[in-house]
Amino acid sequence: MARSPSDTRRPLTLRDVSEASGVSEMTVSRVLRNRGDVSEATREKVLEAARTLGYVPNKIAGALASQRVNLVGVIIPSLSNLVFPEVLSGISAELEDTGLQPVVGVTDYSPEKEERVLYEMLSWRPSGVIIAGLEHSTGSRAMLENAGVPVVEIMDVDGPGVDAVVGISHRRAGRQMAEAIVAAGYRKIGFLGTKMPEDHRARKRLEGFREGLEEAGIPLTDTEFYAGGSALLKGREMTEAMLARTPELDFLYYSNDMIGAGGLLYCLEKGFDVPGQLGLAGFNGVELLDGLPRQLATMDACRHEIGRKAAQIVAARAATPGPGGEIIELQPVLERGDTVRMR
Amino acid sequence: MARSPSDTRRPLTLRDVSEASGVSEMTVSRVLRNRGDVSEATREKVLEAARTLGYVPNKIAGALASQRVNLVGVIIPSLSNLVFPEVLSGISAELEDTGLQPVVGVTDYSPEKEERVLYEMLSWRPSGVIIAGLEHSTGSRAMLENAGVPVVEIMDVDGPGVDAVVGISHRRAGRQMAEAIVAAGYRKIGFLGTKMPEDHRARKRLEGFREGLEEAGIPLTDTEFYAGGSALLKGREMTEAMLARTPELDFLYYSNDMIGAGGLLYCLEKGFDVPGQLGLAGFNGVELLDGLPRQLATMDACRHEIGRKAAQIVAARAATPGPGGEIIELQPVLERGDTVRMR
DNA sequence: CCGCGCTATGTTAGCGTTAACAATGGGCTT
DNA sequence: AAGCCCATTGTTAACGCTAACATAGCGCGG
Numbered sequence: 099m100a101r102s103p104s105d106t107r108r109p110l111t112l113r114d115v116s117e118a119s120g121v122s123e124m125t126v127s128r129v130l131r132n133r134g135d136v137s138e139a140t141r142e143k144v145l146e147a148a149r150t151l152g153y154v155p156n157k158i159a160g161a162l163a164s165q166r167v168n169l170v171g172v173i174i175p176s177l178s179n180l181v182f183p184e185v186l187s188g189i190s191a192e193l194e195d196t197g198l199q200p201v202v203g204v205t206d207y208s209p210e211k212e213e214r215v216l217y218e219m220l221s222w223r224p225s226g227v228i229i230a231g232l233e234h235s236t237g238s239r240a241m242l243e244n245a246g247v248p249v250v251e252i253m254d255v256d257g258p259g260v261d262a263v264v265g266i267s268h269r270r271a272g273r274q275m276a277e278a279i280v281a282a283g284y285r286k287i288g289f290l291g292t293k294m295p296e297d298h299r300a301r302k303r304l305e306g307f308r309e310g311l312e313e314a315g316i317p318l319t320d321t322e323f324y325a326g327g328s329a330l331l332k333g334r335e336m337t338e339a340m341l342a343r344t345p346e347l348d349f350l351y352y353s354n355d356m357i358g359a360g361g362l363l364y365c366l367e368k369g370f371d372v373p374g375q376l377g378l379a380g381f382n383g384v385e386l387l388d389g390l391p392r393q394l395a396t397m398d399a400c401r402h403e404i405g406r407k408a409a410q411i412v413a414a415r416a417a418t419p420g421p422g423g424e425i426i427e428l429q430p431v432l433e434r435g436d437t438v439r440m441r
Numbered sequence: 442m443a444r445s446p447s448d449t450r451r452p453l454t455l456r457d458v459s460e461a462s463g464v465s466e467m468t469v470s471r472v473l474r475n476r477g478d479v480s481e482a483t484r485e486k487v488l489e490a491a492r493t494l495g496y497v498p499n500k501i502a503g504a505l506a507s508q509r510v511n512l513v514g515v516i517i518p519s520l521s522n523l524v525f526p527e528v529l530s531g532i533s534a535e536l537e538d539t540g541l542q543p544v545v546g547v548t549d550y551s552p553e554k555e556e557r558v559l560y561e562m563l564s565w566r567p568s569g570v571i572i573a574g575l576e577h578s579t580g581s582r583a584m585l586e587n588a589g590v591p592v593v594e595i596m597d598v599d600g601p602g603v604d605a606v607v608g609i610s611h612r613r614a615g616r617q618m619a620e621a622i623v624a625a626g627y628r629k630i631g632f633l634g635t636k637m638p639e640d641h642r643a644r645k646r647l648e649g650f651r652e653g654l655e656e657a658g659i660p661l662t663d664t665e666f667y668a669g670g671s672a673l674l675k676g677r678e679m680t681e682a683m684l685a686r687t688p689e690l691d692f693l694y695y696s697n698d699m700i701g702a703g704g705l706l707y708c709l710e711k712g713f714d715v716p717g718q719l720g721l722a723g724f725n726g727v728e729l730l731d732g733l734p735r736q737l738a739t740m741d742a743c744r745h746e747i748g749r750k751a752a753q754i755v756a757a758r759a760a761t762p763g764p765g766g767e768i769i770e771l772q773p774v775l776e777r778g779d780t781v782r783m784r
Numbered sequence: 785c786c787g788c789g790c791t792a793t794g795t796t797a798g799c800g801t802t803a804a805c806a807a808t809g810g811g812c813t814t
Numbered sequence: 815a816a817g818c819c820c821a822t823t824g825t826t827a828a829c830g831c832t833a834a835c836a837t838a839g840c841g842c843g844g
Contacts, residue, residue, distance in 0.1 A: 121793075121794090122793065122794050122795085123794095124793075124794065124795080125792085125793060125794080128793090134792090134793095135791060135792060135793090136792070136793085137791085137792060137793090140792080140793085159799090161799090162798095162799045162800065162801085163798080163799055164799085165799065
């Protein structure tokens with residue numbers, strides 16, 4: 099397993115293994131990749147030699163020679179959002195035994211950083227790219243179009259994609275929530291969400307939500323936006339601020355579950371009648387909500403499933419090149435929880 | 442930016458750019474890497490050509506030729522733990538302008554998977570490896586020893602490392618918490634934590650905690666372990682179960698903040714006198730706690746700082762090879778919050 | 785016992801880039 | 815005007831591996 103004799107720290111190559119086992123480099127390569135016919139005897143001899151030397155193949159050289167790279171670039175805005183790790187887990191699970199490996203890049207919701215990360219990724223010539231969102235800089239879009247590999251844009255289907263798209267309609271999700279709220283009889287509605295101008299999905303949810311309310315002839319009574327900080331705490335603070343400013347509100351729609359949870363905790367503490375006097379809802383369906391004193395109404399964003407489907411598309415096309423352009427719209431499900439009254 | 446004429450989808454190479462700009466490949470390479478002297482005129486000509494073609498350099502070939510890879514492998518057990526994304530953010534921040542790029546691998550707390558991920562990473566010949574924990578399989582350890590690149594084991598300093606180590610002493614952290622609890626006058630103490638046998642850091646905290654109690658002549662009255670599921674919910678359920686079984690408990694020490702938060706919510710709901718009759722504490726110092734109705738006592742695990750320091754070590758040694766073996770022990774700080782009484 | 789068709793192994797020629805060194809040429813010194 | 819230097823550009827040979835083809839040996843049918 100080690101390299102005791104003459105440890106000159108010259109990195110090991112196929113040649114070392116080939117010399118140690120008395121066969122050609124090609125044969126060693128074949129053994130190590132399980133490709134082509136090799137007799138059982140040589141196979142074992144080679145594996146033994148590789149193991150005692152502690153040889154680790156050089157994929158850089160391998161990739162250059164074979165023009166194949168078993169990496170899939172995954173570009174997401176953030177890792178601290180909870181949502182994206184879940185998408186990632188779907189991707190990893192699906193890629194598990196395809197021989198492909200996800201490589202993650204984080205953009206911090208910045209189009210410039212996205213462009214840099216994408217450039218960096220493409221320079222490794224991955225077998226595919228999975229990227230969050232449909233909105234990209236001109237440069238990024240051009241790179242995606244010319245990459246010559248499968249591209250899957252995820253999370254969102256409200257808009258044109260470069261190639262394949264897997265996600266939900268956030269606009270529709272917002273609208274559906276509006277309809278449910280109106281149907282439950284709430285009339286004075288407030289929205290609380292992120293300020294981030296680059297969070298297009300939150301924006302689309304709000305737009306859909308507004309549309310849904312408008313159709314019922316109900317205005318959006320108040321809005322409040324935040325940026326940064328502990329989401330749970332922000333939810334709490336924003337709720338307090340909004341209710342102080344607009345006490346007549348009877349429903350609060352939060353752009354994500356975390357601030358919604360903060361709001362819920364605040365309302366319960368204050369002894370408000372939830373959902374009787376005041377209804378609450380969030381978005382995403384994060385696991386965290388299960389542990390709250392009351393179930394916050396939410397809408398599952400199909401995060402794991404989005405990851406799986408996206409990975410499937412990449413894996414399928416890495417195996418057999420096809421035309422591409424698949425559009426998969428998943429349907430988020432409204433989970434009413436305990437914070438929307440029944441009628 | 443695009444590739445309109447004769448779009449044969451042959452991947453672009455340096456040669457294409459060199460032909461388009463009328464200089465040699467070498468000169469193009471120099472321009473694109475800002476290396477060596479190139480006249481301003483050619484520089485612009487080349488950049489222009491590269492831009493209009495939409496050329497993206499092939500780092501695989503570059504890395505093979507130069508024997509330099511600007512990647513740092515980061516191997517962590519999980520992304521859904523909240524703790525690790527924070528470590529990652531420290532690493533990214535520090536690596537930001539070193540030209541190095543983190544590449545993340547996830548082990549799911551499995552030594553076998555760790556070994557596979559490590560092998561995969563090393564096969565890309567990264568400039569360094571940052572890996573969580575000190576406990577590895579024999580194979581992994583051998584790979585780390587022979588990798589010939591800087592290795593930084595993070596999170597934990599309780600034990601021997603392969604090369605550099607950055608972390609806190611979880612044993613000491615457990616002991617400190619025990620001392621604080623005893624000093625506050627609590628005597629009937631329960632521990633709630635993960636069952637995962639591979640979470641060595643949680644184990645060490647428990648060991649240290651036990652030691653600390655023993656020294657004060659106080660036994661650990663009850664323990665409860667869980668695996669999987671929503672941590673917040675589990676915390677709630679375990680707390681209920683434990684208090685039903687052992688009602689005389691006056692303190693609950695949770696192995697992480699998430700289950701601690703669940704426990705706190707449960708206790709508040711039940712109207713228990715916290716911290717008077719029942720004290721609570723968690724571990725990690727996650728941001729989430731800020732939004733809770735009451736501040737849970739916890740101990741900051743210095744996650745961001747650990748990431749930064751580890752990245753610093755790798756970056757420094759990638760620039761100037763040194764001896765290695767740095768050991769950096771950070772000191773977690775007890776944050777008493779509102780759930781440990783003052784005396 | 786010849787040669788066909790295997791299977792097992794070896795040989796050759798890149799993959800696209802960069803390190804190292806070589807060449808070119810114009811200006812400047814003497 | 816010869817020679818030299820420097821800035822700039824080009825040439826050559828890897829880097830470590832794999833695709834594609836070549837070869838060696840061996841059993842076996844006719």
